[in-house]
Amino acid sequence: MTARTIRVAEVVVDGTALFLDKRFSYAVPPGVDVAPGMRVVVPMRSSMRSGIVWALREASGATDLRPLARVVDRAPVLTSDQMRMAEWLCDRYAATLPEAVSAILPGAFRLRVRSVLVPAAGAEIPDDVRGLALFQHIAEAEPALSDIRAKSRHDERMVRAWMTAGFLREEIRVDEAVGEKRQAYLVGSAPADVLRREAEARRRRARRQSDCLEVLADVGEVAWDKRLYPPASVQPLVAAGLVRVEERRASHRWAAGEELERWPELTPYQARAVRDLAEMADQGHGVALLHGVTGSGKTEVYMHLIRRAIEDGGQALVLVPEIALTPQLVRRFERRFGGQVAVLHSGLSLGERREEWTRVLDGDASVVIGARSAVFAPMRALKLVVIDEEHEPSYKQEDAPHYDAREVAMWRAKQAGALVILGSATPSLSSMYRVEQGSAKLVSLPVRANQRPLPPIEIIDMREELRTGNRSIFSRRLAAELEATVSRDMQAILFLNRRGFAHAALCRACGHSMECPRCDIHLTVHRSAEGHVLVCHYCGHEEPLARRCPDCGEEALMPYGLGTEQVEEHLRRAWPSMRVLRMDLDTTRRKGSLQAIIERFQAGEADVLVGTQMIAKGLDFPRVRLVGVVAADAMLTLPDYRANERAFQLLTQVAGRAGRAETDGITLIQTYQPGHRAVEAAKQHDYRLFYERERESRAFFRYPPFCELAVFLASHSEERLARGAAARFERELGRSPSARSLVVLPAGPSGIRRIDNVYRYQVVMKYAAWQDVKEDVVRAYRLVKEKMNRLGGSAVLDVNAQRIG
Numbered sequence: 001m002t003a004r005t006i007r008v009a010e011v012v013v014d015g016t017a018l019f020l021d022k023r024f025s026y027a028v029p030p031g032v033d034v035a036p037g038m039r040v041v042v043p044m045r046s047s048m049r050s051g052i053v054w055a056l057r058e059a060s061g062a063t064d065l066r067p068l069a070r071v072v073d074r075a076p077v078l079t080s081d082q083m084r085m086a087e088w089l090c091d092r093y094a095a096t097l098p099e100a101v102s103a104i105l106p107g108a109f110r111l112r113v114r115s116v117l118v119p120a121a122g123a124e125i126p127d128d129v130r131g132l133a134l135f136q137h138i139a140e141a142e143p144a145l146s147d148i149r150a151k152s153r154h155d156e157r158m159v160r161a162w163m164t165a166g167f168l169r170e171e172i173r174v175d176e177a178v179g180e181k182r183q184a185y186l187v188g189s190a191p192a193d194v195l196r197r198e199a200e201a202r203r204r205r206a207r208r209q210s211d212c213l214e215v216l217a218d219v220g221e222v223a224w225d226k227r228l229y230p231p232a233s234v235q236p237l238v239a240a241g242l243v244r245v246e247e248r249r250a251s252h253r254w255a256a257g258e259e260l261e262r263w264p265e266l267t268p269y270q271a272r273a274v275r276d277l278a279e280m281a282d283q284g285h286g287v288a289l290l291h292g293v294t295g296s297g298k299t300e301v302y303m304h305l306i307r308r309a310i311e312d313g314g315q316a317l318v319l320v321p322e323i324a325l326t327p328q329l330v331r332r333f334e335r336r337f338g339g340q341v342a343v344l345h346s347g348l349s350l351g352e353r354r355e356e357w358t359r360v361l362d363g364d365a366s367v368v369i370g371a372r373s374a375v376f377a378p379m380r381a382l383k384l385v386v387i388d389e390e391h392e393p394s395y396k397q398e399d400a401p402h403y404d405a406r407e408v409a410m411w412r413a414k415q416a417g418a419l420v421i422l423g424s425a426t427p428s429l430s431s432m433y434r435v436e437q438g439s440a441k442l443v444s445l446p447v448r449a450n451q452r453p454l455p456p457i458e459i460i461d462m463r464e465e466l467r468t469g470n471r472s473i474f475s476r477r478l479a480a481e482l483e484a485t486v487s488r489d490m491q492a493i494l495f496l497n498r499r500g501f502a503h504a505a506l507c508r509a510c511g512h513s514m515e516c517p518r519c520d521i522h523l524t525v526h527r528s529a530e531g532h533v534l535v536c537h538y539c540g541h542e543e544p545l546a547r548r549c550p551d552c553g554e555e556a557l558m559p560y561g562l563g564t565e566q567v568e569e570h571l572r573r574a575w576p577s578m579r580v581l582r583m584d585l586d587t588t589r590r591k592g593s594l595q596a597i598i599e600r601f602q603a604g605e606a607d608v609l610v611g612t613q614m615i616a617k618g619l620d621f622p623r624v625r626l627v628g629v630v631a632a633d634a635m636l637t638l639p640d641y642r643a644n645e646r647a648f649q650l651l652t653q654v655a656g657r658a659g660r661a662e663t664d665g666i667t668l669i670q671t672y673q674p675g676h677r678a679v680e681a682a683k684q685h686d687y688r689l690f691y692e693r694e695r696e697s698r699a700f701f702r703y704p705p706f707c708e709l710a711v712f713l714a715s716h717s718e719e720r721l722a723r724g725a726a727a728r729f730e731r732e733l734g735r736s737p738s739a740r741s742l743v744v745l746p747a748g749p750s751g752i753r754r755i756d757n758v759y760r761y762q763v764v765m766k767y768a769a770w771q772d773v774k775e776d777v778v779r780a781y782r783l784v785k786e787k788m789n790r791l792g793g794s795a796v797l798d799v800n801a802q803r804i805g
């Protein structure tokens, strides 16, 4: 016999287990068409799994490789660039290959692979077998062998015998996770007060109907989530004329023939920035930090550079924080670039996401706008990457593979020879430090596009208010400005960085605060139809707020510390005629409701918008005159080395929502700590001042950007096992060759020691360069993780962590 060469496919198999972190080899059956980047089904141990072909090679001689079971795609769904990106994610963030692939490829491309039982075609099956109920069930329902086993051991034996006899065989079924292209919306079709009244009337007998009406009264319309509102509970509301159902695409698609907007004249500063950035772009890869004050028109600058990139035959990627990804922003780009825009975000249905991805892959879209994960979009001619609001922590993914979209973008741009523009009014310390180090170039927009000054910021000392007898949550100054703003038909934004009604429930007699029974954290007070309830923001535990203190027995439990719900309530009580909208996690949890609130505020359907940090991100409301920070203190005391930076950014960003277009603006910051560094710098609009001081303290305590942090976290329902795992990790590092390049802080409980009855212990590491310590850290991590998984716990490693605990 002559030695034949066969083709071998190296496949990355889907799954989270550590043993899957490599490529598995399979024989490609003769005549089968397959290329790297295509999805396949392969046998793995005793089952079938999906995977991606990573590479093809030739092997000679007989091999005992198992063959590919099926090739799913005709064309690759992953480009070779994306495969290199996946490999880089593994290297940079200690991710496994399947983890990296699942971060890159949208869920819409995930496959469900099942083996089902079917009667064997062409087999002679005796009539007495064919007539049995079990056999008929299999012929009709095509169950999996495991389904049969779960029901009856006896049936399983029977089925196995039939398989041996050749009556039944197993067949692979591959289901795509494609979803609907259209999204059904529920739209309120009666005035809000009617909806509210009807909600109240149904509160006891039809809870879901009541919830649905309440939401629609608040936000007007929501994408129809059928798990939340089953058709059976929506039907009666439709019949009663309170709700109607509308089908539409979840995302707008530019219609051919729609007229594009004219390009406005750039301000002199914008023109200079465009010129500088264009010059950089012509030189290939580079990183620019566009520091433009709030409302300076950074978007206009981005759009000019995007136009250049497209005219050059290239593609541009624009990353924005999820929250800023409203239809308004997308429309802004579409009005300039029409049908060349593709949008990727979590609000799309699976089908839409797949469609947008395919448009990018096929080169039909030249501008891709999206949140964090859009950094993985399959562009082949990348010329420009814009990262808007680059200081936002949401660019860092909190779950495995813990990637930072800013870093991925820079790596990708370097490979592609593309320019990266980091844009912000409040650049992160690390980006500014990059400028200092010479690895990024600073470009500035020091004035607003509307030529008006930045809104003056006044600090209001709330201690003084108390001393002079004002017990309201609104200072006299804020109350007066609110009234003045609304009476001039302008709008106001009130910011408070805490959701819920009150921060905690505290006993006035003994000081006891109500804690979650399953977590080591106090409970937050929320308002509900039945009065006040205590809610855990970590595990969802809920209980009514009683008056009696469980600790001392006094009837002295009281809500303590303001939340957004309470701000809303005080507003309604003090000014019943003001129209108020609230935007926080609780009012925006449902799909589509965030956008609905933004649209309603923009349309002038409310005078005041109360909200958490969500309202600080890149929103452009032309009629907002007043911004009030109800209590800056809520963010000045966070136990994190970046607390000052966050506070300064939030204050500056939220202040920047005032006076952006048609009106002068004013910002009032209420606080009990008027002398705080972040408050002072924000008041003076002095980024430089803030940067210099913060830089100094980071250098002194050796925190990023003067080092990098990684956090190892072990979790287990038994505290000693979690603690033991962290200690083991610390020991392993201590005796590793890189010990001298690492500062390892002692293992200890994470910021919240217990969440949902799972204990969490961590080890924080500091180092100068990941490359120097990577090997040993990852080895120790995998060692402990493997053991932890066997013990029923888990371990994660967050490289370049943005938070500790």
Ligand SMILES: Nc1ncnc2c1ncn2[C@@H]1O[C@H](COP(=O)(O)OP(=O)(O)OP(=O)(O)O)[C@@H](O)[C@H]1O
Pocket: 264, 265, 266, 267, 270, 292, 293, 294, 295, 296, 297, 298, 299, 300, 424, 425, 449, 450, 617, 618, 619, 620, 656, 660, 661
């Ligand atoms: N050259 C221009 N001519 C006219 N209007 C402009 C021009 N540039 C920007 N604007 C307008 O100024 C406003 C602010 O611009 P934009 O939203 O781009 O600012 P920004 O720098 O992104 O602000 P922020 O960082 O606060 O989100 C927008 O309403 C925009 O339409």
Ligand SMILES: [Zn+2]
Pocket: 507, 508, 509, 510, 511, 512, 549, 550, 551, 552, 553, 554, 556
């Ligand atoms: Zn008490």
Ligand SMILES: [Zn+2]
Pocket: 516, 517, 518, 519, 536, 537, 538, 539, 540, 541, 756
């Ligand atoms: Zn809890």
